[in-house]
Amino acid sequence: MSENKYSATSGIQQEEPLLFEHAHEAPESINLPGVKGEVSSDLAAFKRKTPANIPGLSEPETVRHFVRLSQWNHGIETGFYPLGSCTMKYNPRVNEQIARLPGLAHVHPDQPEDSVQGMLGLLSELQGWLAEIAGFSDVTLQPAAGAHGELAGLMMIRKCLDARGEQNRKKVLVPDSAHGTNPASAALCGMYTVELKSGADGRIDLDELKKHLDDDVAALMMTNPNTAGTFETDIKEICQLVHDAGGLVYGDGANLNALVGVARPGDMGLDCLHINVHKTFSTPHGGGGPGAGPVAVNDTLKPFLPVPRIVENDGVFSIETEDEQSIGTILSTLGQSGVYMRANAYISAFGHNHIHQIAQDAVLNANYVLSKLKSVYHVPFEGLCKHECLLTDEWQNKHGVKTLDIAKRLIDLGFHPMTVYFPLIVHGAMLIEPTETESKETLDSFCDAMLEIAAQCEAGDTQALHDAPLKPIRRRLDETQAARKPVLVWEG
Amino acid sequence: MRYLPHTNTDRQAMLHDIGVNNIADLFADIPSEFHIELGSMNLPEGLSETGIVRKFTKAAEKNRHAGNTRCFLGGGTYHHFVPAVVDYVISRGEFLTAYTPYQPEIAQGTLQALFEYQTMIARLTGMEVSNASMYEAATATAEAALMARRVTRKTRTVIAGSVNPRYRTVTENYLSRLEGDFVEVGMGKFGTDLSKVIAEIDNKTACVIVQYPDFYGSVYDLAPLREACDAHKCLMVVAFSDVSAFGLIESPGAYGADIVVGSGQALGIPMAYGGPHLGVFTCKKKYLRQMPGRVCGLTTDADGKRGFVLTLSTREQHIRREKATSNICTNQGLMCTAAATYMTLMGDAGLATIAEHSAAALDLLVSKLPSHVVAASGAHYNETVLTFESGDKRDAFIAEARKQDIFAGIPLEKFEKNIEPKHLLVATTEMIEEDDVNELIAAMEVAA
Amino acid sequence: MSVPTDLKFTKEHEWVRIEGDTATFGISDHAQEALGDIVFVELPEVGRSIDAGEAYGVVESVKAVSDTYAPVAGEVIEINEALESEADLVNSDPYGVGWIIKVKISDNNAETELMNPEEYTEFLDE
Numbered sequence A: 001m002s003e004n005k006y007s008a009t010s011g012i013q014q015e016e017p018l019l020f021e022h023a024h025e026a027p028e029s030i031n032l033p034g035v036k037g038e039v040s041s042d043l044a045a046f047k048r049k050t051p052a053n054i055p056g057l058s059e060p061e062t063v064r065h066f067v068r069l070s071q072w073n074h075g076i077e078t079g080f081y082p083l084g085s086c087t088m089k090y091n092p093r094v095n096e097q098i099a100r101l102p103g104l105a106h107v108h109p110d111q112p113e114d115s116v117q118g119m120l121g122l123l124s125e126l127q128g129w130l131a132e133i134a135g136f137s138d139v140t141l142q143p144a145a146g147a148h149g150e151l152a153g154l155m156m157i158r159k160c161l162d163a164r165g166e167q168n169r170k171k172v173l174v175p176d177s178a179h180g181t182n183p184a185s186a187a188l189c190g191m192y193t194v195e196l197k198s199g200a201d202g203r204i205d206l207d208e209l210k211k212h213l214d215d216d217v218a219a220l221m222m223t224n225p226n227t228a229g230t231f232e233t234d235i236k237e238i239c240q241l242v243h244d245a246g247g248l249v250y251g252d253g254a255n256l257n258a259l260v261g262v263a264r265p266g267d268m269g270l271d272c273l274h275i276n277v278h279k280t281f282s283t284p285h286g287g288g289g290p291g292a293g294p295v296a297v298n299d300t301l302k303p304f305l306p307v308p309r310i311v312e313n314d315g316v317f318s319i320e321t322e323d324e325q326s327i328g329t330i331l332s333t334l335g336q337s338g339v340y341m342r343a344n345a346y347i348s349a350f351g352h353n354h355i356h357q358i359a360q361d362a363v364l365n366a367n368y369v370l371s372k373l374k375s376v377y378h379v380p381f382e383g384l385c386k387h388e389c390l391l392t393d394e395w396q397n398k399h400g401v402k403t404l405d406i407a408k409r410l411i412d413l414g415f416h417p418m419t420v421y422f423p424l425i426v427h428g429a430m431l432i433e434p435t436e437t438e439s440k441e442t443l444d445s446f447c448d449a450m451l452e453i454a455a456q457c458e459a460g461d462t463q464a465l466h467d468a469p470l471k472p473i474r475r476r477l478d479e480t481q482a483a484r485k486p487v488l489v490w491e492g
Numbered sequence B: 001m002r003y004l005p006h007t008n009t010d011r012q013a014m015l016h017d018i019g020v021n022n023i024a025d026l027f028a029d030i031p032s033e034f035h036i037e038l039g040s041m042n043l044p045e046g047l048s049e050t051g052i053v054r055k056f057t058k059a060a061e062k063n064r065h066a067g068n069t070r071c072f073l074g075g076g077t078y079h080h081f082v083p084a085v086v087d088y089v090i091s092r093g094e095f096l097t098a099y100t101p102y103q104p105e106i107a108q109g110t111l112q113a114l115f116e117y118q119t120m121i122a123r124l125t126g127m128e129v130s131n132a133s134m135y136e137a138a139t140a141t142a143e144a145a146l147m148a149r150r151v152t153r154k155t156r157t158v159i160a161g162s163v164n165p166r167y168r169t170v171t172e173n174y175l176s177r178l179e180g181d182f183v184e185v186g187m188g189k190f191g192t193d194l195s196k197v198i199a200e201i202d203n204k205t206a207c208v209i210v211q212y213p214d215f216y217g218s219v220y221d222l223a224p225l226r227e228a229c230d231a232h233k234c235l236m237v238v239a240f241s242d243v244s245a246f247g248l249i250e251s252p253g254a255y256g257a258d259i260v261v262g263s264g265q266a267l268g269i270p271m272a273y274g275g276p277h278l279g280v281f282t283c284k285k286k287y288l289r290q291m292p293g294r295v296c297g298l299t300t301d302a303d304g305k306r307g308f309v310l311t312l313s314t315r316e317q318h319i320r321r322e323k324a325t326s327n328i329c330t331n332q333g334l335m336c337t338a339a340a341t342y343m344t345l346m347g348d349a350g351l352a353t354i355a356e357h358s359a360a361a362l363d364l365l366v367s368k369l370p371s372h373v374v375a376a377s378g379a380h381y382n383e384t385v386l387t388f389e390s391g392d393k394r395d396a397f398i399a400e401a402r403k404q405d406i407f408a409g410i411p412l413e414k415f416e417k418n419i420e421p422k423h424l425l426v427a428t429t430e431m432i433e434e435d436d437v438n439e440l441i442a443a444m445e446v447a448a
Numbered sequence C: 001m002s003v004p005t006d007l008k009f010t011k012e013h014e015w016v017r018i019e020g021d022t023a024t025f026g027i028s029d030h031a032q033e034a035l036g037d038i039v040f041v042e043l044p045e046v047g048r049s050i051d052a053g054e055a056y057g058v059v060e061s062v063k064a065v066s067d068t069y070a071p072v073a074g075e076v077i078e079i080n081e082a083l084e085s086e087a088d089l090v091n092s093d094p095y096g097v098g099w100i101i102k103v104k105i106s107d108n109n110a111e112t113e114l115m116n117p118e119e120y121t122e123f124l125d126e
């Protein structure tokens, strides 16, 4: 069995019911701290008539329940996770340790400024570093994730255009390769989107862009490297064209990992850029979040940054809450501080002397994977890739095999699949992002698995691909059933 | 660099296989004018692991925190008990270092935990369905207002002045680029006057947003609001700041709320200077298709075994793009796992005890107030407004308390401009002991 | 699948059956096939008046969404309530029990380009 070459085996996997199905009554009351007393009669009048029906398990049962669930998951600590556009890199453990220091974890956001100087210092330092790395003049830490950063950036663009007396500009140009959050954020900002058809090389087509540049254009939203993993070599001209037409350029920085320490988006003409710190700066993604989406801006947009903001005066930090030109507030607090502690620690570990190795090794790894796979998988856009490479299932289709089958087969071999069916500009997309924290050994093993799958297709030996995955605790799940009759809470 | 596995030999071999001479060749597609000199960035030198620990320990020592003070601060963030087990569970790499569960077969752990979270948070808030989180309470409130516009196809939003000012500001900001009125109803007191809110509802109103317990901690009967909403076919949106309240008091769902939003931070999530917290979003099932954010649903696998998937994705940005119900993608997933673990540890009994202790501490505090300090009247959960004779008196008290390592409360003008600076928002939780209350009162007397 | 001869089609893959002043709308076999397993159909309210070419509803599969466009103008007089619990009827019988809505055709109906089944088949082949 060729499987022995790969890490996946089927060891003991424990079934575990829903916690609601554990049969016994809730344990006796637990010993909790605090003031034990009757609640006031005023409040007692509002008591719940029926309990919420939250069953409760004892502490040992709770631990076992969630540990068993955890074992059904694949994380970056478990194995390779080449999810394109998501930058699944190793999340250093020391970052978890420092984020849990009581002086950082148990600080209230409304403590007096003099009692949080250490925290404000770390946040302010990170703000400066992000501006430096991205090549902009300032940064807001308020956005809670990339999409929230898009909203913040577009709000600043809106405010800037309004200040120029150009309220009528409402058109946002979005390449058809863009992430779905781009058009969704534009709509939330009260603007409408026009999709730019990508050129034959997957990049922005200058003629197509020119066609749509007029007095209505508010902004172009672009991702560079784009979601096909290639660099927009015309970036300077693109920005120039949009600026000449009176619009601004929004940068989706989800792919910043390709550039860290090597080149700076701010130098290329963009007006702002959101940074997904849960991608580029290694903060753990937690099975869906939290992340953070700070936005870096140039001088054009700086006056419109959200409040509150941290300001420094002679080494003393304070928080500014008002500013005439600001777009205002988009979150209850300064931002996801706990996430930023980890990002600060990541950059601290690299420093000026190593920071460029992030992009260098990330790009090296992606090109290495591409070079190994390009003879057996269709590469829609020829040439160098940046931090991720795009393949399609075109050559496997003729053997009745689709991207989904390849992805599921990878699971049986012990790998998390790549991003599938994104970007939308190619049919059957497979977007592979290995990141800088993977070894050559891991990459070789993954490429072997991919080559083996391709060979199985050629040999017509495809049953294992259609049946996959067989090894995880569950096989392919019926998404149609889930959507037709949605069951979102347990009714037992 | 310890996070990078390659040796230079590896790198050379890989470059050779790719067919280029050096790393720079891999960046040849970036115009040379944009290449920066390697090592030239204005950053300090890279630190060892020990160096990192030292740096952060030093910074952390400059902060005061809830562990070495007594914290009476609230206003949306509360110092509740964080069980060791919660932190352990969310530290497990399989939960911590996974992405969004796009491949459900190898993400059943995250998915089942989400399903359990959705079930428990729906029950606690008294609602039928929940999503798998929003960023936090303010953006959840804004998303509720947006959803009400979609459901009702109306554009007027009415919000009570007793909703946390930060939720109001963020909601107004989200709505300000779209058509439609945003009406804030002033309360004229530290509490909620529903009759004033109801008077503002008309047939163009998409939703009414109130907070319960309100920003000032006051608890009141929501029933009249349901009637008024029915009369004008608008949605009843209830926000909250401290979800622990619903271990004790009637849930918003019991009053017939259509959408309930707020902060789940109390469920085992540290304050962390403002985040990551948990934005709760629950609603009636009939509005499901207009709900923002991800949801986890039950299904079966190819062998007929029960399993879970992210579902109803056609509402979301990756499919609906500009017509999506929200632009949210990354949410606060890990915080749902934390909250699920916390609720499992507590059960109904533990949640009730936490809420009782939180409320009892406030009662004790109010019962001991010296005559020169007045608490807002009426039923309160774990938060209230204290009014002093003057701003100076209040500030003298805050300073005296600080000397005793007590954060006495948040000056109300920090939230509400144009208010006389003599009010203090104070909050209690089960982390406050009787002695802490006594010391706070003693500081009041010393500063009087 | 055999196509009933009394149907007319649009380029948006809608069909319409006109009987007197009533018209029944649905989506074509080709459209349901392209969408895959249909999980949800959003229906308009009875009484709503819609223009020819206007989006009156939505058909959703797990990973795709498609607006449905009215072949002729009219006022909605009936919706297929069965689709609320069994959206898959659109897959299994798009020209029969999988119909979507019925409208009372309005008087000032501008002529829209409708294809007969043969023309529609040719259109699909293009």
Ligand SMILES: Cc1ncc(COP(=O)(O)O)c(C=O)c1O
Residues within 6 Å of the ligand: A085, A086, A145, A146, A147, A148, A179, A181, A182, A223, A227, A252, A254, A255, A276, A291, A292, A293, B328, B329, B330
């Ligand atoms: C290209 C791109 N843009 C934007 C986003 C949205 O970022 P977030 O998920 O942090 O909101 C993502 C992440 O999924 C992305 O890959």
